[in-house]
Amino acid sequence: xxxxxxxxxxxxxxxxxxxxxxxxxxxxEGKTVAPGDAGAQADHILGAIDDxxxxxxxxxxxxxxxxxxxxxxxxxxxxxxxxxxxxxxxxLPASTMIQATLMSEDQLVEIEAIxxxxxxx
Numbered sequence: 001x002x003x004x005x006x007x008x009x010x011x012x013x014x015x016x017x018x019x020x021x022x023x024x025x026x027x028x029e030g031k032t033v034a035p036g037d038a039g040a041q042a043d044h045i046l047g048a049i050d051d052x053x054x055x056x057x058x059x060x061x062x063x064x065x066x067x068x069x070x071x072x073x074x075x076x077x078x079x080x081x082x083x084x085x086x087x088x089x090x091x092l093p094a095s096t097m098i099q100a101t102l103m104s105e106d107q108l109v110e111i112e113a114i115x116x117x118x119x120x121x
Contacts, residue, residue, distance in 0.1 A: 006091045006093065016119070017115070038071075042109045046060065053115050058115055067096045067097075067098065
């Protein structure tokens with residue numbers, strides 16, 4: 001099943017761009033959240049992205065681009081299901097998924113994001 005996405009965005013004048021580095025599923029003590037469960041790791045990461053954007057005055061709804069790194073492409077459906085829970089409304093973010101060797105064997109997913117927070121009215 002193809003993942004719904006938007007192929008391109010034009011940023012509205014006055015919007016603030018926020019670039020979020022690749023995040024993995026770690027708790028406040030640096031321990032891996034949900035070892036062996038790519039979907040739960042993706043949920044944790046997307047929640048953290050939302051928290052970061054809320055602190056910047058936006059939300060995950062402002063994400064215009066995500067790059068998702070997975071340890072194995074067989075994990076794509078579980079990660080896609082988590083993604084669908086966070087990105088349900090149009091326009092959906094432009095999206096790329098890459099199979100990659102991540103920095104720790106218990107990390108199955110890493111996600112980076114770009115958001116465009118609209119200018120205050």
